[in-house]
Amino acid sequence: GAGVSQSPSNKVTEKGKDVELRCDPISGHTALYWYRQSLGQGLEFLIYFQGNSAPDKSGLPSDRFSAERTGGSVSTLTIQRTQQEDSAVYLCASSPPTGKNSPLHFGNGTRLTVT
Amino acid sequence: QQQVKQSPQSLIVQKGGISIINCAYENTAFDYFPWYQQFPGKGPALLIAIRPDVSEKKEGRFTISFNKSAKQFSLHIMDSQPGDSATYFCAARGGGYNKLIFGAGTRLAVHP
Incomplete structure (x- = not known):
């Protein structure tokens, strides 16, 4: 079956511009996560959506970052007024509603470069 | 308390050898410890996971x-193969936190 799909796969933007990154989770997965992976670094948690519950936004690094999940499916991560330090790979993951230790299924990420 | 510390940062092993990657955590409420494998240009994928009762x-x-008392866990790859060359991440979750906390990753290279 189809995995987690992220678009675009690559995005180059100028400093100060806004960008939108899209994530299509696996059908039926109720949990959706955004992580950020900087060059040579680990995976930094950004935000978590679970069903109709309020999202866990505790990992968003600044108020320039926001995310929404429409209809419990597709999610969009928006970065306003991008800065060079925002350059990273943004990874989306989803997991099924079979228990709290359900594995995360990651997409291949969006590589964002801010020039 | 939310950190997971992973070492080494990089590892070179000869084909057929044993690769060992170590992780340590502080939050005793963590109750799920997975390892993820990531190939270049791909997202991480679950490799293996453990709960602290084993x-x-x-x-x-x-x-x-x-090792629950030491708050440490490790991944051993026996008979390492060039196809195992990837970045490995340990992670932890629990204590009411739904998100996985990842280590910094280990870049493994297995030489033929």
């Missing part, structure tokens, strides 16, 4: 060893 879990050539 000290070891083995799947094929991959083994997790867990």
Whole structure:
């Protein structure tokens, strides 16, 4: 079956511009996560959506970052007024509603470069 | 308390050798410890996971060893192969936190 799909796969933007990154989770997965992976670094948690519950936004690094999940499916991560330090790979993951230790299924990420 | 510390940062192993990657955590409420494998240009994928009620879990050539008292766990890759060359992440979750906390990753290179 189809995995987690992220678009675009690559995005180059100028400093100060806004960008939108899209994530299509696996059908039926109720949990959706955004992580950020900087060059040579680990995976930094950004935000978590679970069903109709309020999202866990505790990992968003600044108020320039926001995310929404429409209809419990597709999610969009928006970065306003991008800065060079925002350059990273943004990874989306989803997991099924079979228990709290359900594995995360990651997409291949969006590589964002801010020039 | 939310950190997971992973070492080494990079590892070179000869084909057929044993690769060992270590992780340590502080939050005793963590109750789920997975390892993820990531190939270049791809997202991480679950490799193997363990809960703290067991000290070891083995799947094929991959083994997790867990030391609850020391708050440490490690991944052993037996008979390492060039195809195992990837970045490996340990992670932890629990204590009411739904998100996985990842280590910084280990870049493994297995030379033929």
